[in-house]
Amino acid sequence: MKKIFKTMTLSAATAVFSLTLVGQSFAAAPSFTDLDKVAAKDKIMSLQQSGIVSGITPELFAPQAAMSEAQGVQLLVNAFKLNLDLVKFVKEPKATDYFVKATNDSWYANALITAAVNNVELPKDLDPNATLTREQFTHQLIRAMETYGKLPLINPVVVDIKDNDQITVEYSGSIQRAINYGVIKLSADGKMNPKAEITRADAAEEIFNAIEYLKAHQAPAAPTEALTATEGVKLITETLGLVDTDIQIKIDPNSKMTRESFTNLLMQTLQTSGKLPMINVVPVDIKDNDQIDILNTGAIQRAIAIGAVQLDSDGKFNPKAEITRADATEITTNVVDYLKSHQVHSDPGAAITATEGVRLITETLGLVDTDINIKIDPNSKMTRESFTNLLVQTLQSSGKLPMIKVVPVDIKDNDQIDILHSGSIQTAIALKIVKLNPDGTFNPKADITRIDATEIANNAVAAVKALPNNN
Structure with missing residues (x-):
């Protein structure tokens, strides 16, 4: 592949760790109203705000409902931010390519494909509609946690589990490590209850505990x-x-x-x-x-x-x-x-001189050996229009910027722009090197700061890379 x-x-x-933000930026979600008697209420609410868990309705989480295989996979995909962004398929993938009991037009199809492609350890005979037991979900979570958290192998302190004889042998190592990681806790009588169906609330709590452990134990x-x-x-x-x-x-x-x-x-x-x-x-x-x-x-x-x-x-x-x-x-x-x-x-917010502007342009664009001829006092302060014009003219004279067809936009203060600079400014706007203000003005005569000039120069680099001849 x-x-x-x-x-x-x-x-x-x-960038401290990919799980610090375990979801996209979401607007404030409404609070679940059915968590009052759930011990892990705060943890579930935290996961909801991060976009990891959602309810059966915006207000209801159904904490005591059993977790299905499909829901468990979706939870792992959300928690570890798994996606298909970097994968190019020869043909469009289908859920049934990986799990014969899946349905290709189901709500969970993409989650199953994403998990399979990202090598999440799942049973080959996975039934998306079957309910998950505590041992099954814990095993899947720990294997994913260790893989995507790049955790080092550990020799866990073996804990005496009173119902250990009920645990599937292939899951016993994961469950011992889950206890050591603090992802799960035994009951007051020392039991795991491995064959019990795992509820949505318990699964969410395990996910929260796993993420907290990873935050505190990044692999060196x-x-x-x-x-x-x-x-x-x-x-x-x-x-x-x-x-x-x-x-x-x-x-x-x-x-x-x-x-x-x-x-x-x-x-x-x-x-x-x-x-x-x-x-x-x-x-x-x-x-x-x-x-x-x-x-x-x-x-x-x-x-x-x-x-x-x-x-x-x-x-x-x-x-x-x-x-x-x-x-x-x-x-x-x-x-x-x-x-x-x-x-x-020099203050980054201070206006730059023509000398500084030339240096900024040539170094940002990789033109340190290029001579730029400017007919202005090298110690004078550059304006937004003079810097933009110099930048575009340098791009064109260096051969980095081919002639392009520009559809002029309406600049509200165009009457303040030097007519010799108008073409460069229109070109810069067309390439998204510069932007107009919300009121449609450009403020051509305003001094340009180092910060603004650097942003414009970096925009120019991105614009050059995006041109068809540079793909």
Whole structure:
């Protein structure tokens, strides 16, 4: 089965662990009204707010109702955020391809397909409409928890279960570990009641306990293990003290990062946050420069200039090599050391000069060797229109931006725009490099800040990548 990458945005604040936010962003859900006598009420409400559990109606959860196999699978899919986003099928999958007792047009069909493709351990003869026992659901949950939480193998302290003789032998290990993890508790008389049907409330409580355990017991990554995008974002934000910063990455968050992708992400984050002072970069000769993505060139040259990364003895950067945690940590540490000795004096919210604007454009677009001819005072403050015009003109003159047909939009303050800049601004709007204000104005004469200019430059990079000739 082939896999493809999906473009997605990963927030640094949520990158600590994928289960910290176990669902999408939901509007406040109405409270269940049938949980007053349920001990796990608060846990169930927490899962409802996260979008993991839902009721038979918006107000009712039916806590004492038995959990079916299909409902159990859906709960696991929701809890571990499993999906098919990165999978490309040769033919459209059907639930019956994996479970013969399933129905392809049922409400649970997609959940069964998703679980099967993501290798959730389920019985081959699964009957979606059959009710789940406590031991069956606990076993499925623990196996999924250990797989997707990347938990290390443990030797659990064997607990005396009074009705252990009733537990299916193949489930006994999972149940012992479930007790050790705190996912389940024995009854007051020391029993598991393995063959009893599991209720919706009990299943939800087990899910909540599993997630809480995973939050507190993240598997330590080996220093020599290749870093994923999620781990890269976490490393960058925590090391640089930017835990509340949103980092936009257009790669699969579980993919392995390369030396160039990590270096580019690090330098772009520094630049966007305003932590990195403007420096005059003298490009060095990189022997394998032809292997570097042109859009990453500027970031890598800057990283070399500040001593964050070094070339090897052959003068190569090895851009496509996977980066280990140890190497990534060393690079970020080098950046921290540089920042300590090169404090940024310019306010990220202050207007940038023409010199800073040129440097920002050339480095963001990977054009460090490009000469940009501007007929303005290099120390003058740039406006929104002058920066946008310079950016678009640079894209076009460098060959990165082909001629495109632009349908002009109505700009409410168009009379304030220099006629020589109007074409560039219309082009930038068409490519979504810049946006108009809610009232339809552009504010062309307003000074542009480093933050705004960086956002526009990054939008330009995304726009260039999205053009048909760059796919």
